[in-house]
Amino acid sequence: MARNAGGRPEVGFDASWYFATQNHAVERAVLDRDIECDVCIVGGGYTGLSAALTLAESGLSVVLLEKYRIGSGASGRNGGVLGMGQRKDQDDLEKMLGDQWAGKLWEMSLDANNLVRQRIKDYAIDCDLADGELTIAHRARYESDLWDYAAHLNARYGYQDCHPLTRTEVSDRIGSEAYYGGYLDMRAGHLHPLNLAQGLAQAAESNGAALFETTEVKSIDALGAGRARLKTAGGTVRSNKVVLACNGYLNGLLREPDAFQMPINNFMVATEPLSESLARDTIRNNEAVVDTRFVVNYFHLSRDNRLIFGGGENYTRYFPKDIRKVVRKRLIEIYPQLQNVEIPYAWGGTLSVTMNRMPKFGRLGEHLYYGQGYSGHGVAMANMGGHLIAEAIKGQAAGFDLLANLKHQRFPGGRWLRWPGLVAGMLFYAMLDRM
Numbered sequence: 001m002a003r004n005a006g007g008r009p010e011v012g013f014d015a016s017w018y019f020a021t022q023n024h025a026v027e028r029a030v031l032d033r034d035i036e037c038d039v040c041i042v043g044g045g046y047t048g049l050s051a052a053l054t055l056a057e058s059g060l061s062v063v064l065l066e067k068y069r070i071g072s073g074a075s076g077r078n079g080g081v082l083g084m085g086q087r088k089d090q091d092d093l094e095k096m097l098g099d100q101w102a103g104k105l106w107e108m109s110l111d112a113n114n115l116v117r118q119r120i121k122d123y124a125i126d127c128d129l130a131d132g133e134l135t136i137a138h139r140a141r142y143e144s145d146l147w148d149y150a151a152h153l154n155a156r157y158g159y160q161d162c163h164p165l166t167r168t169e170v171s172d173r174i175g176s177e178a179y180y181g182g183y184l185d186m187r188a189g190h191l192h193p194l195n196l197a198q199g200l201a202q203a204a205e206s207n208g209a210a211l212f213e214t215t216e217v218k219s220i221d222a223l224g225a226g227r228a229r230l231k232t233a234g235g236t237v238r239s240n241k242v243v244l245a246c247n248g249y250l251n252g253l254l255r256e257p258d259a260f261q262m263p264i265n266n267f268m269v270a271t272e273p274l275s276e277s278l279a280r281d282t283i284r285n286n287e288a289v290v291d292t293r294f295v296v297n298y299f300h301l302s303r304d305n306r307l308i309f310g311g312g313e314n315y316t317r318y319f320p321k322d323i324r325k326v327v328r329k330r331l332i333e334i335y336p337q338l339q340n341v342e343i344p345y346a347w348g349g350t351l352s353v354t355m356n357r358m359p360k361f362g363r364l365g366e367h368l369y370y371g372q373g374y375s376g377h378g379v380a381m382a383n384m385g386g387h388l389i390a391e392a393i394k395g396q397a398a399g400f401d402l403l404a405n406l407k408h409q410r411f412p413g414g415r416w417l418r419w420p421g422l423v424a425g426m427l428f429y430a431m432l433d434r435m
Contacts, residue, residue: 004319006265006350009068009249012319015347016077017270017306018194023126024202028070028213032234037061037210039393040230040239042217042253045075046378047371048245049200050386053119056207058394063237064209065230067216071197073249074378077349079268079298079310080193081133081288082116084161084185085109087357087377091152096356097406104402106157112384113187116196119383123206125199128192128303132287136170136182142292143167143181150183161187174289175281178334182292190288190300193379200383217253220244220368228367241393244370245386247378248352257370259410260360261352265319266376268310269327270302270345271338279305282335296376297330307331307338319348351376354408359385361403369393371403 005011013019039055041048044066055062066072086093086105093102120129137143150162165173167180201211218231220242230237244254248263274282279301283289288300299309311330320326324346332339354360354373359381361371369392371385385403392400 004321005317006319006348007249007251007263007317009072012347012349013069013072013076015345016194016268017302017308017345018076018192020345021192021195022198023195024198026070026198026201028211030234031065031212031215031232031237034236034238035063035210036238037063038239039063039241039243040065040228040237041243041245042220042230043073043245043247043249044070044197044201044211044213045073045245045247046197046200046382047247047386047389048243049075049197049204050115050383051243051245051390052204052209052211052386053200053207054387054390055393056204056209058390059208060394062204062209063239064204064211065215065217065232065237066211066213067249069213070201070211071194074247074349074351075197075382076194077268077347078193078351078379079288080190080300080308080379081290081298082113082129082189082191082379083133083290083377084113084188084380086381087359087375089149090156091149101402103157108384108399108402109380112380115387116380116383119200119203120191120196123199123203125196125203127195127199129189130191130286130288130300131186131189132285133185133188133190134165134170134173134182134287134289135185136165136174136289136291137180138178138291138293138297140180146182146292161185173284173287175284175337176334179291184287188288191379192303196379220254222365222367226366240367242368243386243389243393244368245372245389247372247374247382248350250352250372254364254370256364257360257362257372260408261354261373262315262411263350264313264315264353265348265350266310266313267320267323267327267348268308268346269324269331269343271307271309272342272344274305274307274341276305282307282338297334299331307335323348351378355411356406356408358406358408359403360406360408361385361389361400363404369400
């Protein structure tokens with residue numbers, strides 16, 4: 001069963017199309033000595049890599065420790081959607097936090113999208129960035145809500161990149177009658193997530209950061225005011241500050257941040273390459289597609305015309321025995337014309353959700369910062385999250401505090417057996433998807 005366990009970065013990483021098409025299959029050294037630095041980062045996903053890059057650009061000495069390989073967690077396995085906004089919609093945030101705080105979070109999401117795009121440009125990261133995301137209703141009752149939301153973004157925030165679409169327009173764009181209307185956001189898009197992670201890693205190294213792989217942190221100890229020691233099997237790191245950036249792969253390393261998140265496994269497939277005409281009939285303009293299900297379906301085309309399709313999740317420690325079967329059923333419900341298409345790639349990964357579906361950021365003592373819980377919205381926000389942690393370490397904490405001051409509830413129960421009623425609730429909402 002260990003070979004099929006979620007929350008382990010070494011499990012399933014090499015099963016994805018992303019792994020098969022990575023640009024930089026670099027194997028970095030294991031930490032085998034004692035070293036010192038200004039900042040030590042634990043975790044080689046977007047949060048950690050983005051923090052490393054921002055700090056290294058500022059001239060600080062940075063060491064990053066990754067338990068397995070760069071991008072081997074959610075950052076290298078996800079749906080690749082470079083979204084806009086937060087995980088919770090702006091109108092919900094306005095009710096929860098008030099207009100001013102919600103408005104600042106909206107501006108943060110714009111900055112997050114721009115940050116990713118700017119780094120791709122500045123460091124020439126080849127990660128198949130394409131513009132456009134369709135958000136579409138899987139039931140007629142959600143159609144007007146999506147139109148109203150696009151109108152709200154325009155009226156409240158002056159956001160003009162969201163365009164409402166009718167059911168006929170959606171069907172024409174995605175070659176399926178399975179959905180109703182929705183909206184198109186042209187500032188959002190999709191990309192190759194693993195190649196983005198690897199590009200960020202190379203960018204951080206080009207600025208002087210030291211990245212170590214297959215280096216598991218065994219403990220983090222405070223050494224006094226503003227100093228910490230991280231122990232690994234091969235050496236130790238003494239640093240002034242620590243960034244904990246493990247998200248759904250934290251695995252109990254520190255109890256405090258772990259109590260605020262729930263790891264969830266999500267699953268994806270990639271078809272064989274489609275013919276040019278079939279690919280255009282499937283997604284006419286190469287946008288990303290996300291629907292309104294509680295257990296979301298999300299899909300887009302790859303650079304070689306494969307349909308990359310994500311759907312289905314579970315709340316246990318283990319992936320299903322047959323991921324391909326789980327996801328294929330959802331794919332065929334939308335695209336019955338792909339019934340006979342081969343699916344050579346199927347994989348799973350672990351994301352982190354919070355009770356309120358907003359990122360959980362915080363400080364522990366004088367030396368440790370953490371960010372996690374992007375709840376399936378991490379391509380842009382995890383990159384921004386790492387950048388904000390780095391800025392806070394540099395003494396500019398306004399953006400970090402905007403997230404750190406959000407109120408969160410702890411998950412009752414242990415890491416893998418969160419409160420059974422919560423899991424039952426998630427299963428209930430997943431059942432509503434079918435009604």
